[in-house]
Amino acid sequence: MRFGICSDCGKRVRGRYARCYNCNRRRRRGHWYDPEHLPGQAERDAELGRREFYVYLLETDYGHYVGHTANVQARLGSHAAGEVPSTAGGLPRLLWVSRPLPARADAARFEAALKSLRDRQSERFQAITGYEPRPFQPVPAAPKRPIRAGCGLPGVAAAVAGIVVVSLLLYYGIRLAG
Numbered sequence: 001m002r003f004g005i006c007s008d009c010g011k012r013v014r015g016r017y018a019r020c021y022n023c024n025r026r027r028r029r030g031h032w033y034d035p036e037h038l039p040g041q042a043e044r045d046a047e048l049g050r051r052e053f054y055v056y057l058l059e060t061d062y063g064h065y066v067g068h069t070a071n072v073q074a075r076l077g078s079h080a081a082g083e084v085p086s087t088a089g090g091l092p093r094l095l096w097v098s099r100p101l102p103a104r105a106d107a108a109r110f111e112a113a114l115k116s117l118r119d120r121q122s123e124r125f126q127a128i129t130g131y132e133p134r135p136f137q138p139v140p141a142a143p144k145r146p147i148r149a150g151c152g153l154p155g156v157a158a159a160v161a162g163i164v165v166v167s168l169l170l171y172y173g174i175r176l177a178g
């Protein structure tokens with residue numbers, strides 16, 4: 001039995017499927033992203049007196065970044081300072097901010113929906129934000145060296161041996177023929 005890795009959640013998938021059952025079903029329904037699960041965050045927000053949350057859209061070198069925050073200015077500062085790993089190294093520019101939402105859970109749901117619309121290149125994304133959706137490609141990791149067969153010292157040795165054998169065959173072939 002072959003196993004693969006779900007391209008959305010990274011879980012092990014039986015057979016040749018690109019995605020697990022749940023992720024595939026979510027995609028078919030047009031919901032690619034799950035709202036962020038933030039344990040204990042509601043209590044922390046209450047403690048800090050946060051009552052309004054915003055979904056925001058950034059232009060980055062990697063496409064449109066969608067996030068949510070209680071403090072847009074502070075969050076923009078973190079992005080600009082490279083403190084947010086997924087936008088680090090780019091030059092994030094604020095394009096759009098939602099109306100204030102009264103609960104973080106609502107903002108997280110809106111964020112997930114907007115990311116799904118973005119990656120599906122849906123016209124709804126433009127209707128909401130005013131921008132044509134650009135899917136987000138995370139910061140490219142350092143490429144792994146592909147393992148290429150026939151390279152390196154054994155490959156060179158095999159090639160030299162092959163040339164020698166062919167040369168000898170040709171040489172003696174010509175001598176025999178002549």
Ligand SMILES: [Zn+2]
Nearest residue numbers: 006009020023
């Ligand atoms: Zn999955």
